[in-house]
Amino acid sequence: MRLLFCCEFYYPSVGGVQEVMRQIAERLVLRGHDVTVATTRLAERNVDEYNGVKIVQFGVTGNLVRGMEGEVELYRQFVRTFECDAILIKAAQQWTFDALWPVLDAKQARKVFIPCGFSGLFEPSYSSYFDKIPDVLRKFDHLIFYTEKYRDVDFARRHNINHFSIIPNGASESEFGAQRDPTFRQRNGIPEDSAVLLTVGSMTGMKGHKELLEAFVHLKTKRRHVTLIMNGNIPSNPLLLSHKENLDSKDSREQSTMRTAYSYPPLWCRVSKVYQVEGLEGVAKKSLQRVYFILNTIQKLFLKTIRVYREEGMIGVRSRILRRIGTCLQDSELLNYLPAAVRASLNPMSYWMAEAQRTSNNKKLVITDLSREELVQAYLSADLFVFASNIEYSPLVLFEAAAAGLPFLSVPVGNSEEIAKWTGCGLICPAEKDDRGYTRVAPTVLATEIAKAIEDGPRLKELGRVGHANWRENFTWDVIAARYEALLILQSPKSKKD
Template identity: 45%
Template sequence: MKILLCCELYYPSVGGVQMVIQQLAERFVAMGHDVTVATTRLTTRKDDSLNGVRIRDFSIYGNFVSGMRGEIHEYENFITSEKYDVIMVKAAQQWTFDALWPVLDQVEAVKVFIPCGFSGLYEPSYAEYFRQLPYILRKFDRLIFYASDYRDINFAKEHGILNYSIVPNGANELEFEKQRDPDFRRSLGIAEDDFIFLTVGSFTGLKGHLEVAQAFEIADMDGRAATLILNGNKNIQNYSDVLQMFSKFLGVMRQYGIKYFTKHVIKVSLRSIGIRVGKDDQIDVTIGRIKKHAGKNVVVTDLPRPSLVNAFMAADLFVFASNVEYSPLVLFESAAAGTPFLTVPVGNSEEIAQWTGAGIVCPAERDARGYTRVDPHVLAKHMCKLVKDEALRQRLGAAGKKNWREKFTWEKISREYEKIFLTLLEEKIRKA
């Protein structure tokens, strides 16, 4: 098959969307398919191919709501003139999907769309977008969702759109089927007998670092020494051109909404001149207090990918307290590492805990806009319970590893996508 995958950002950019598309694209190539990725042009990208995947980039930024600028006509012409068997687009509210709307009827290829959560569904500024969206969704041959009960799949059902499949996320077997690094603890200055808590996510203020740190501070470890690893990028980048800067900030707006976007711009601007506010300041204060506790340590880091995989393997418990998610990859990666996880009910984390058998869900409230807010005291109690119950942790870790190997490796998941593509192509040929 000749396959085109469309996503706003791709390697060398780092993020969940980028990782998923790269995993699928490279596995499709290994299966013998001809694969191209259409994405945003980045000056940090030096080649027009990677591991057999061709990269066709465009100088475009924005979306339907904020307005799109750049090589939009070039993208539309590319989509309508190139002959692909399958075109799959990942994520609404970004230009590789929104710019297709005027030309979808001209696309002869099988059309597949991964909505990716509809983060702006409750944002007033997106009201017109979601009013028009059902009409657009009906132009696709198949929708693919990561969860069986979330705002995007429920939106489709409410509008009578039933041509969908549920295909979960996963973790990379090439990364997680290896031995633990015996030197990992030493590399971060962590004692061999410390209990390691790990949490992972960008330092946006919405990924739960503060909540986990607050819970760790008040957790009664019953005399056991412990280290908390707070891993994530600082969300400050040196952009080499204006397009990349716009792409970054519009990506934040697309994911979290205009209100958060405005706060984020102000916070990043202040951070760039050394002023930390809000959760940035709170987490610094919390870390300072933790370091005064005997037997408790905090490591704040942004590990390179191979070291991050080793962190998952070395951790005794992965703790996730994010405020907003769709289908968090980090929970699948924790299961793949054989590490039990404790998560708040964010996105479809409860479903992932059931699927993998690797996790416990800590109760937390959701506000009117769908953000999850956990009480650090409640989270601390659940953390302490798992610290003291080693047998439970071992059962969760073993179940997660087993179920991941059987169902949630990217090799297996990419085969599910291939099966969907081939079925749709057969149906198209039969109808023709």
């Protein structure tokens, strides 16, 4: 079969969506299918095929609420004319799904959609978007949810949409079949008797890193030494190119990424050069263009502030302003003269990171972005995986912890409680949810739960053993890919349920 996968980001970008789509796509290729992925063009991607999966890139960013920029029509035309047996789209609220709303009826292939949590369901700015979603979901032949009970599947049930299956996430049997390297701790400067905490997540500001750092600072335990490994990458930026540029040209891609780094000469030099070439008329024209640019920037900033106010209130606006000030001052000596509470408000991540690094000799903080092979070794060498994310759907990292035989402590985010039950590998730390569905754990509570967990070594070992056994039987990507294959080739009516 010829299959088309559509997702906002894909390899070499790192993240949950990317990993799920890559694992499924590559395994379907091994099963004899032809798989193409339509995704965002990235500066760091220099291949059009990876592990047998073809990659077609588009310079697009945004969604229907924020607005979409770039090659939107080119993407629509590609999907509309691409000959395939089935199309799989992952995640709402992003352009590879939102841009296709006008052309879904015209696509004759079997259409399968993974809503992926509806993270904006309770956001006021998305109310109109989700008013339209039920009719859009009915255009698909089948839906896939990762959990029995969460905001997306509950939303579908409320609107009498029943053509769906529940298929959980998983972890790679080839990756986590590796043997533990006994030298991992030594080469990372971690004492052999240290209780090692591991957390994994992109540095987006929504993965609970700040709360976890604060909890680590407050952590008091009977263990002699504790290490926190915080592994995360900075998300990739999309690469937007105009239609006039050669999209396949390496030089073109490099020039586009270099534009933001270009160093402009002083203003008077630029004005003098324009005057010499174009005269006063040219100077006036360039000046008007600059004024227009400044006014346009102010307008965008104003609209963004209004959007933040509607979504998060004045607290959100204040928080954004303080973070921006903190970013501007992060390398300034002025920060050293400000009170601790003010520094924590200006740049909470940097503040608590510095506090964690200043803790006593019985704690060690490791902030890193390990290669995939080395990250697997981190899973295999740690004592407890800790997860404090603010918003999730079905966190892959919890399945990966189970695959490594690593017990996890998670806040009740996404379907983490369900994963703990399925795998038998997890503990849940109490945490509140705000009125928009974001999980907000109290750092002192998290610190207490971490201490309780790492002080009960026998219990952690048993959780890890059970989790690994359950993962091996039910949650490997090989097992899960077979279920995706069955749904994609299925020619049943919309009402049939897996």
